[in-house]
Amino acid sequence: MTDENAWVLQAQQGNDDAFTQLVEAYQKPVYNLCYRMLGEPETAEDAAQETFLRAYQNLHRYDSSRSFGTWILSIAAHYCIDRLRKKKFSVFSMDAEDEDGTPFEVADPASPDPEAESVKKEDRNRLHLLLKDLDATDRAAVIMRYWYDYSEVEIAQSLKLTVSAVKSRLHRSRKALAGMWQEEKSRAHPERRSRESLAF
């Protein structure tokens, strides 16, 4: 039996310390999902805390044949989707990632090319901003696919969708993101677009 399974079992029997171990282990993925979904560090913190509280209250419903990580991320995703549906976020702050050396983003200290790293970071921030224009469920699917490497089957289980629905949502989202990305680039560099070509 792994540590995680033992913690889950002990937590199900009412051991709060065991549940704390689970919080310690899953705080980062849960917080990241909430942050990517909601966009603001304060709201993400609140959503992540609420996710763990909901998990604590519903621990007796957890099916141990499933991965605990998938289960808790599914709670987080559903909570964020509900929250987004209830309240339209008018402001989508990127404060935490705008500044260099932000305490929240895991930086790559071994980067050999700081300039390239900076461009990459800028691109990541731009893409993060574009995520807000996706439908809440599509956003959750994209986050699970690219931030957590979830398979389409796992996403389908987590979001209570069919695998084909996940596929079509992922494709639709990727196309929408590409469209917005293209639009934004041509807005930012209208003269470059006509002369320059991208090489991969």
Add this chain to the structure above:
Amino acid sequence: MNHLPFEEWLLNNNRITLEQQRDLDLHLRTCAYCSALAETGKVLSTAKMVTPAPGFTMRFQARLAERKIAERRRKLWGAALFTLGGLVLLMWMIGPYLASFIASPATWISVVVGWLVFVGTTLFALIDAGAVILRMIPKFLPPFAWLVLLSTFAGVGLLWSVSIWRFVRAPQGV
């Protein structure tokens, strides 16, 4: 512009041959949409995790403790309101009877005593009737019928005991 099959390759992250890669590169030079698709795919594949501010677990523990206190308080208030509501309802229902009992207790006491006497005499009469029937029945029932009857009672009794035992025994495992 026709984006096929390049769009498919980019969306599904398909493994492509060197020749296909060359075709894709050529297409990306002329197609802004597929370039954007490739670029966003690349950015998504290098997506990074953000971490919460330090002390997340401690803040969770504090929040959990608060939630538990609030829950306990809510249950307490619920129980108090339920009890109070029940008492008010009870008083509303028995209020008129209580008032009349306090006004004339002798009448009520005589009614209650009369009712108790009625219940007592009815019970005694039923016992007497039962005894007579029990004395009469054995003369009409053959021994075989007695055997069947007693076996049925024993079987039902056993079934009942086993059912009770299965319901009340401690659960085994989770």
